[in-house]
Amino acid sequence: DTEVTQTPKHLVMGMTNKKSLKCEQHMGHRAMYWYKQKAKKPPELMFVYSYEKLSINESVPSRFSPECPNSSLLNLHLHALQPEDSALYLCASSQGGDRGRGTEAFFGQGTRLTVV
Amino acid sequence: AQKVTQAQTEISVVEKEDVTLDCVYETRDTTYYLFWYKQPPSGELVFLIRRNSFDEQNEISGRYSWNFQKSTSSFNFTITASQVVDSAVYFCALSERESGGSYIPTFGRGTSLIVHP
Numbered sequence: 001d002t003e004v005t006q007t008p009k010h011l012v013m014g015m016t017n018k019k020s021l022k023c024e025q026h027m028g029h030r031a032m033y034w035y036k037q038k039a040k041k042p043p044e045l046m047f048v049y050s051y052e053k054l055s056i057n058e059s060v061p062s063r064f065s066p067e068c069p070n071s072s073l074l075n076l077h078l079h080a081l082q083p084e085d086s087a088l089y090l091c092a093s094s095q096g097g098d099r100g101r102g103t104e105a106f107f108g109q110g111t112r113l114t115v116v
Numbered sequence: 117a118q119k120v121t122q123a124q125t126e127i128s129v130v131e132k133e134d135v136t137l138d139c140v141y142e143t144r145d146t147t148y149y150l151f152w153y154k155q156p157p158s159g160e161l162v163f164l165i166r167r168n169s170f171d172e173q174n175e176i177s178g179r180y181s182w183n184f185q186k187s188t189s190s191f192n193f194t195i196t197a198s199q200v201v202d203s204a205v206y207f208c209a210l211s212e213r214e215s216g217g218s219y220i221p222t223f224g225r226g227t228s229l230i231v232h233p
Binding site: 033041045048056092104106107110112 | 153163222223
């Protein structure tokens, strides 16, 4: 099983709404990532969790709040977003740790977010 | 500075043609990892191949082949006898040791491949 599952697949939200994106993997991976991808651009790293602790925050605005409740789940809480935050949000996981050094990341299908 | 350069923004070919997607990378590390991913219109990034910096052996997998040359810092990807289903955006990525000790992939801008019937 090399599957990373993201829900929802599509989300439309207003600028005053609060919503959450969810990501789940059952590969025993200990590193999980959030990427943001605008149209015709490469994925850009937002956050990295390593062993359920936030290890990298790429200076992401506080209106994006990540959470890692356990080793299989990763959430991204959204609040007071702007229209320019509309994008494809991708979750990924990789083995992590010294054993997982340089191993490939597996990606979910993403959540297409539209902020109106 | 861009660490992964995919100079070809878009390539258009006719089915059964061979096509090569170029990737040039930049790193000061001696240990690093290179990847190719495929992103079809559905959005999911599909892992294709991983190479570490100590393994310059070229690889062939069906119609796909990869040419890794450290001397020119290139990791090119060739599709032989292209098919319409190969139409997608292809990303080359570099993973090198970050300050926190992690290896995080950094993506090139991607090459959009369009295969016409």
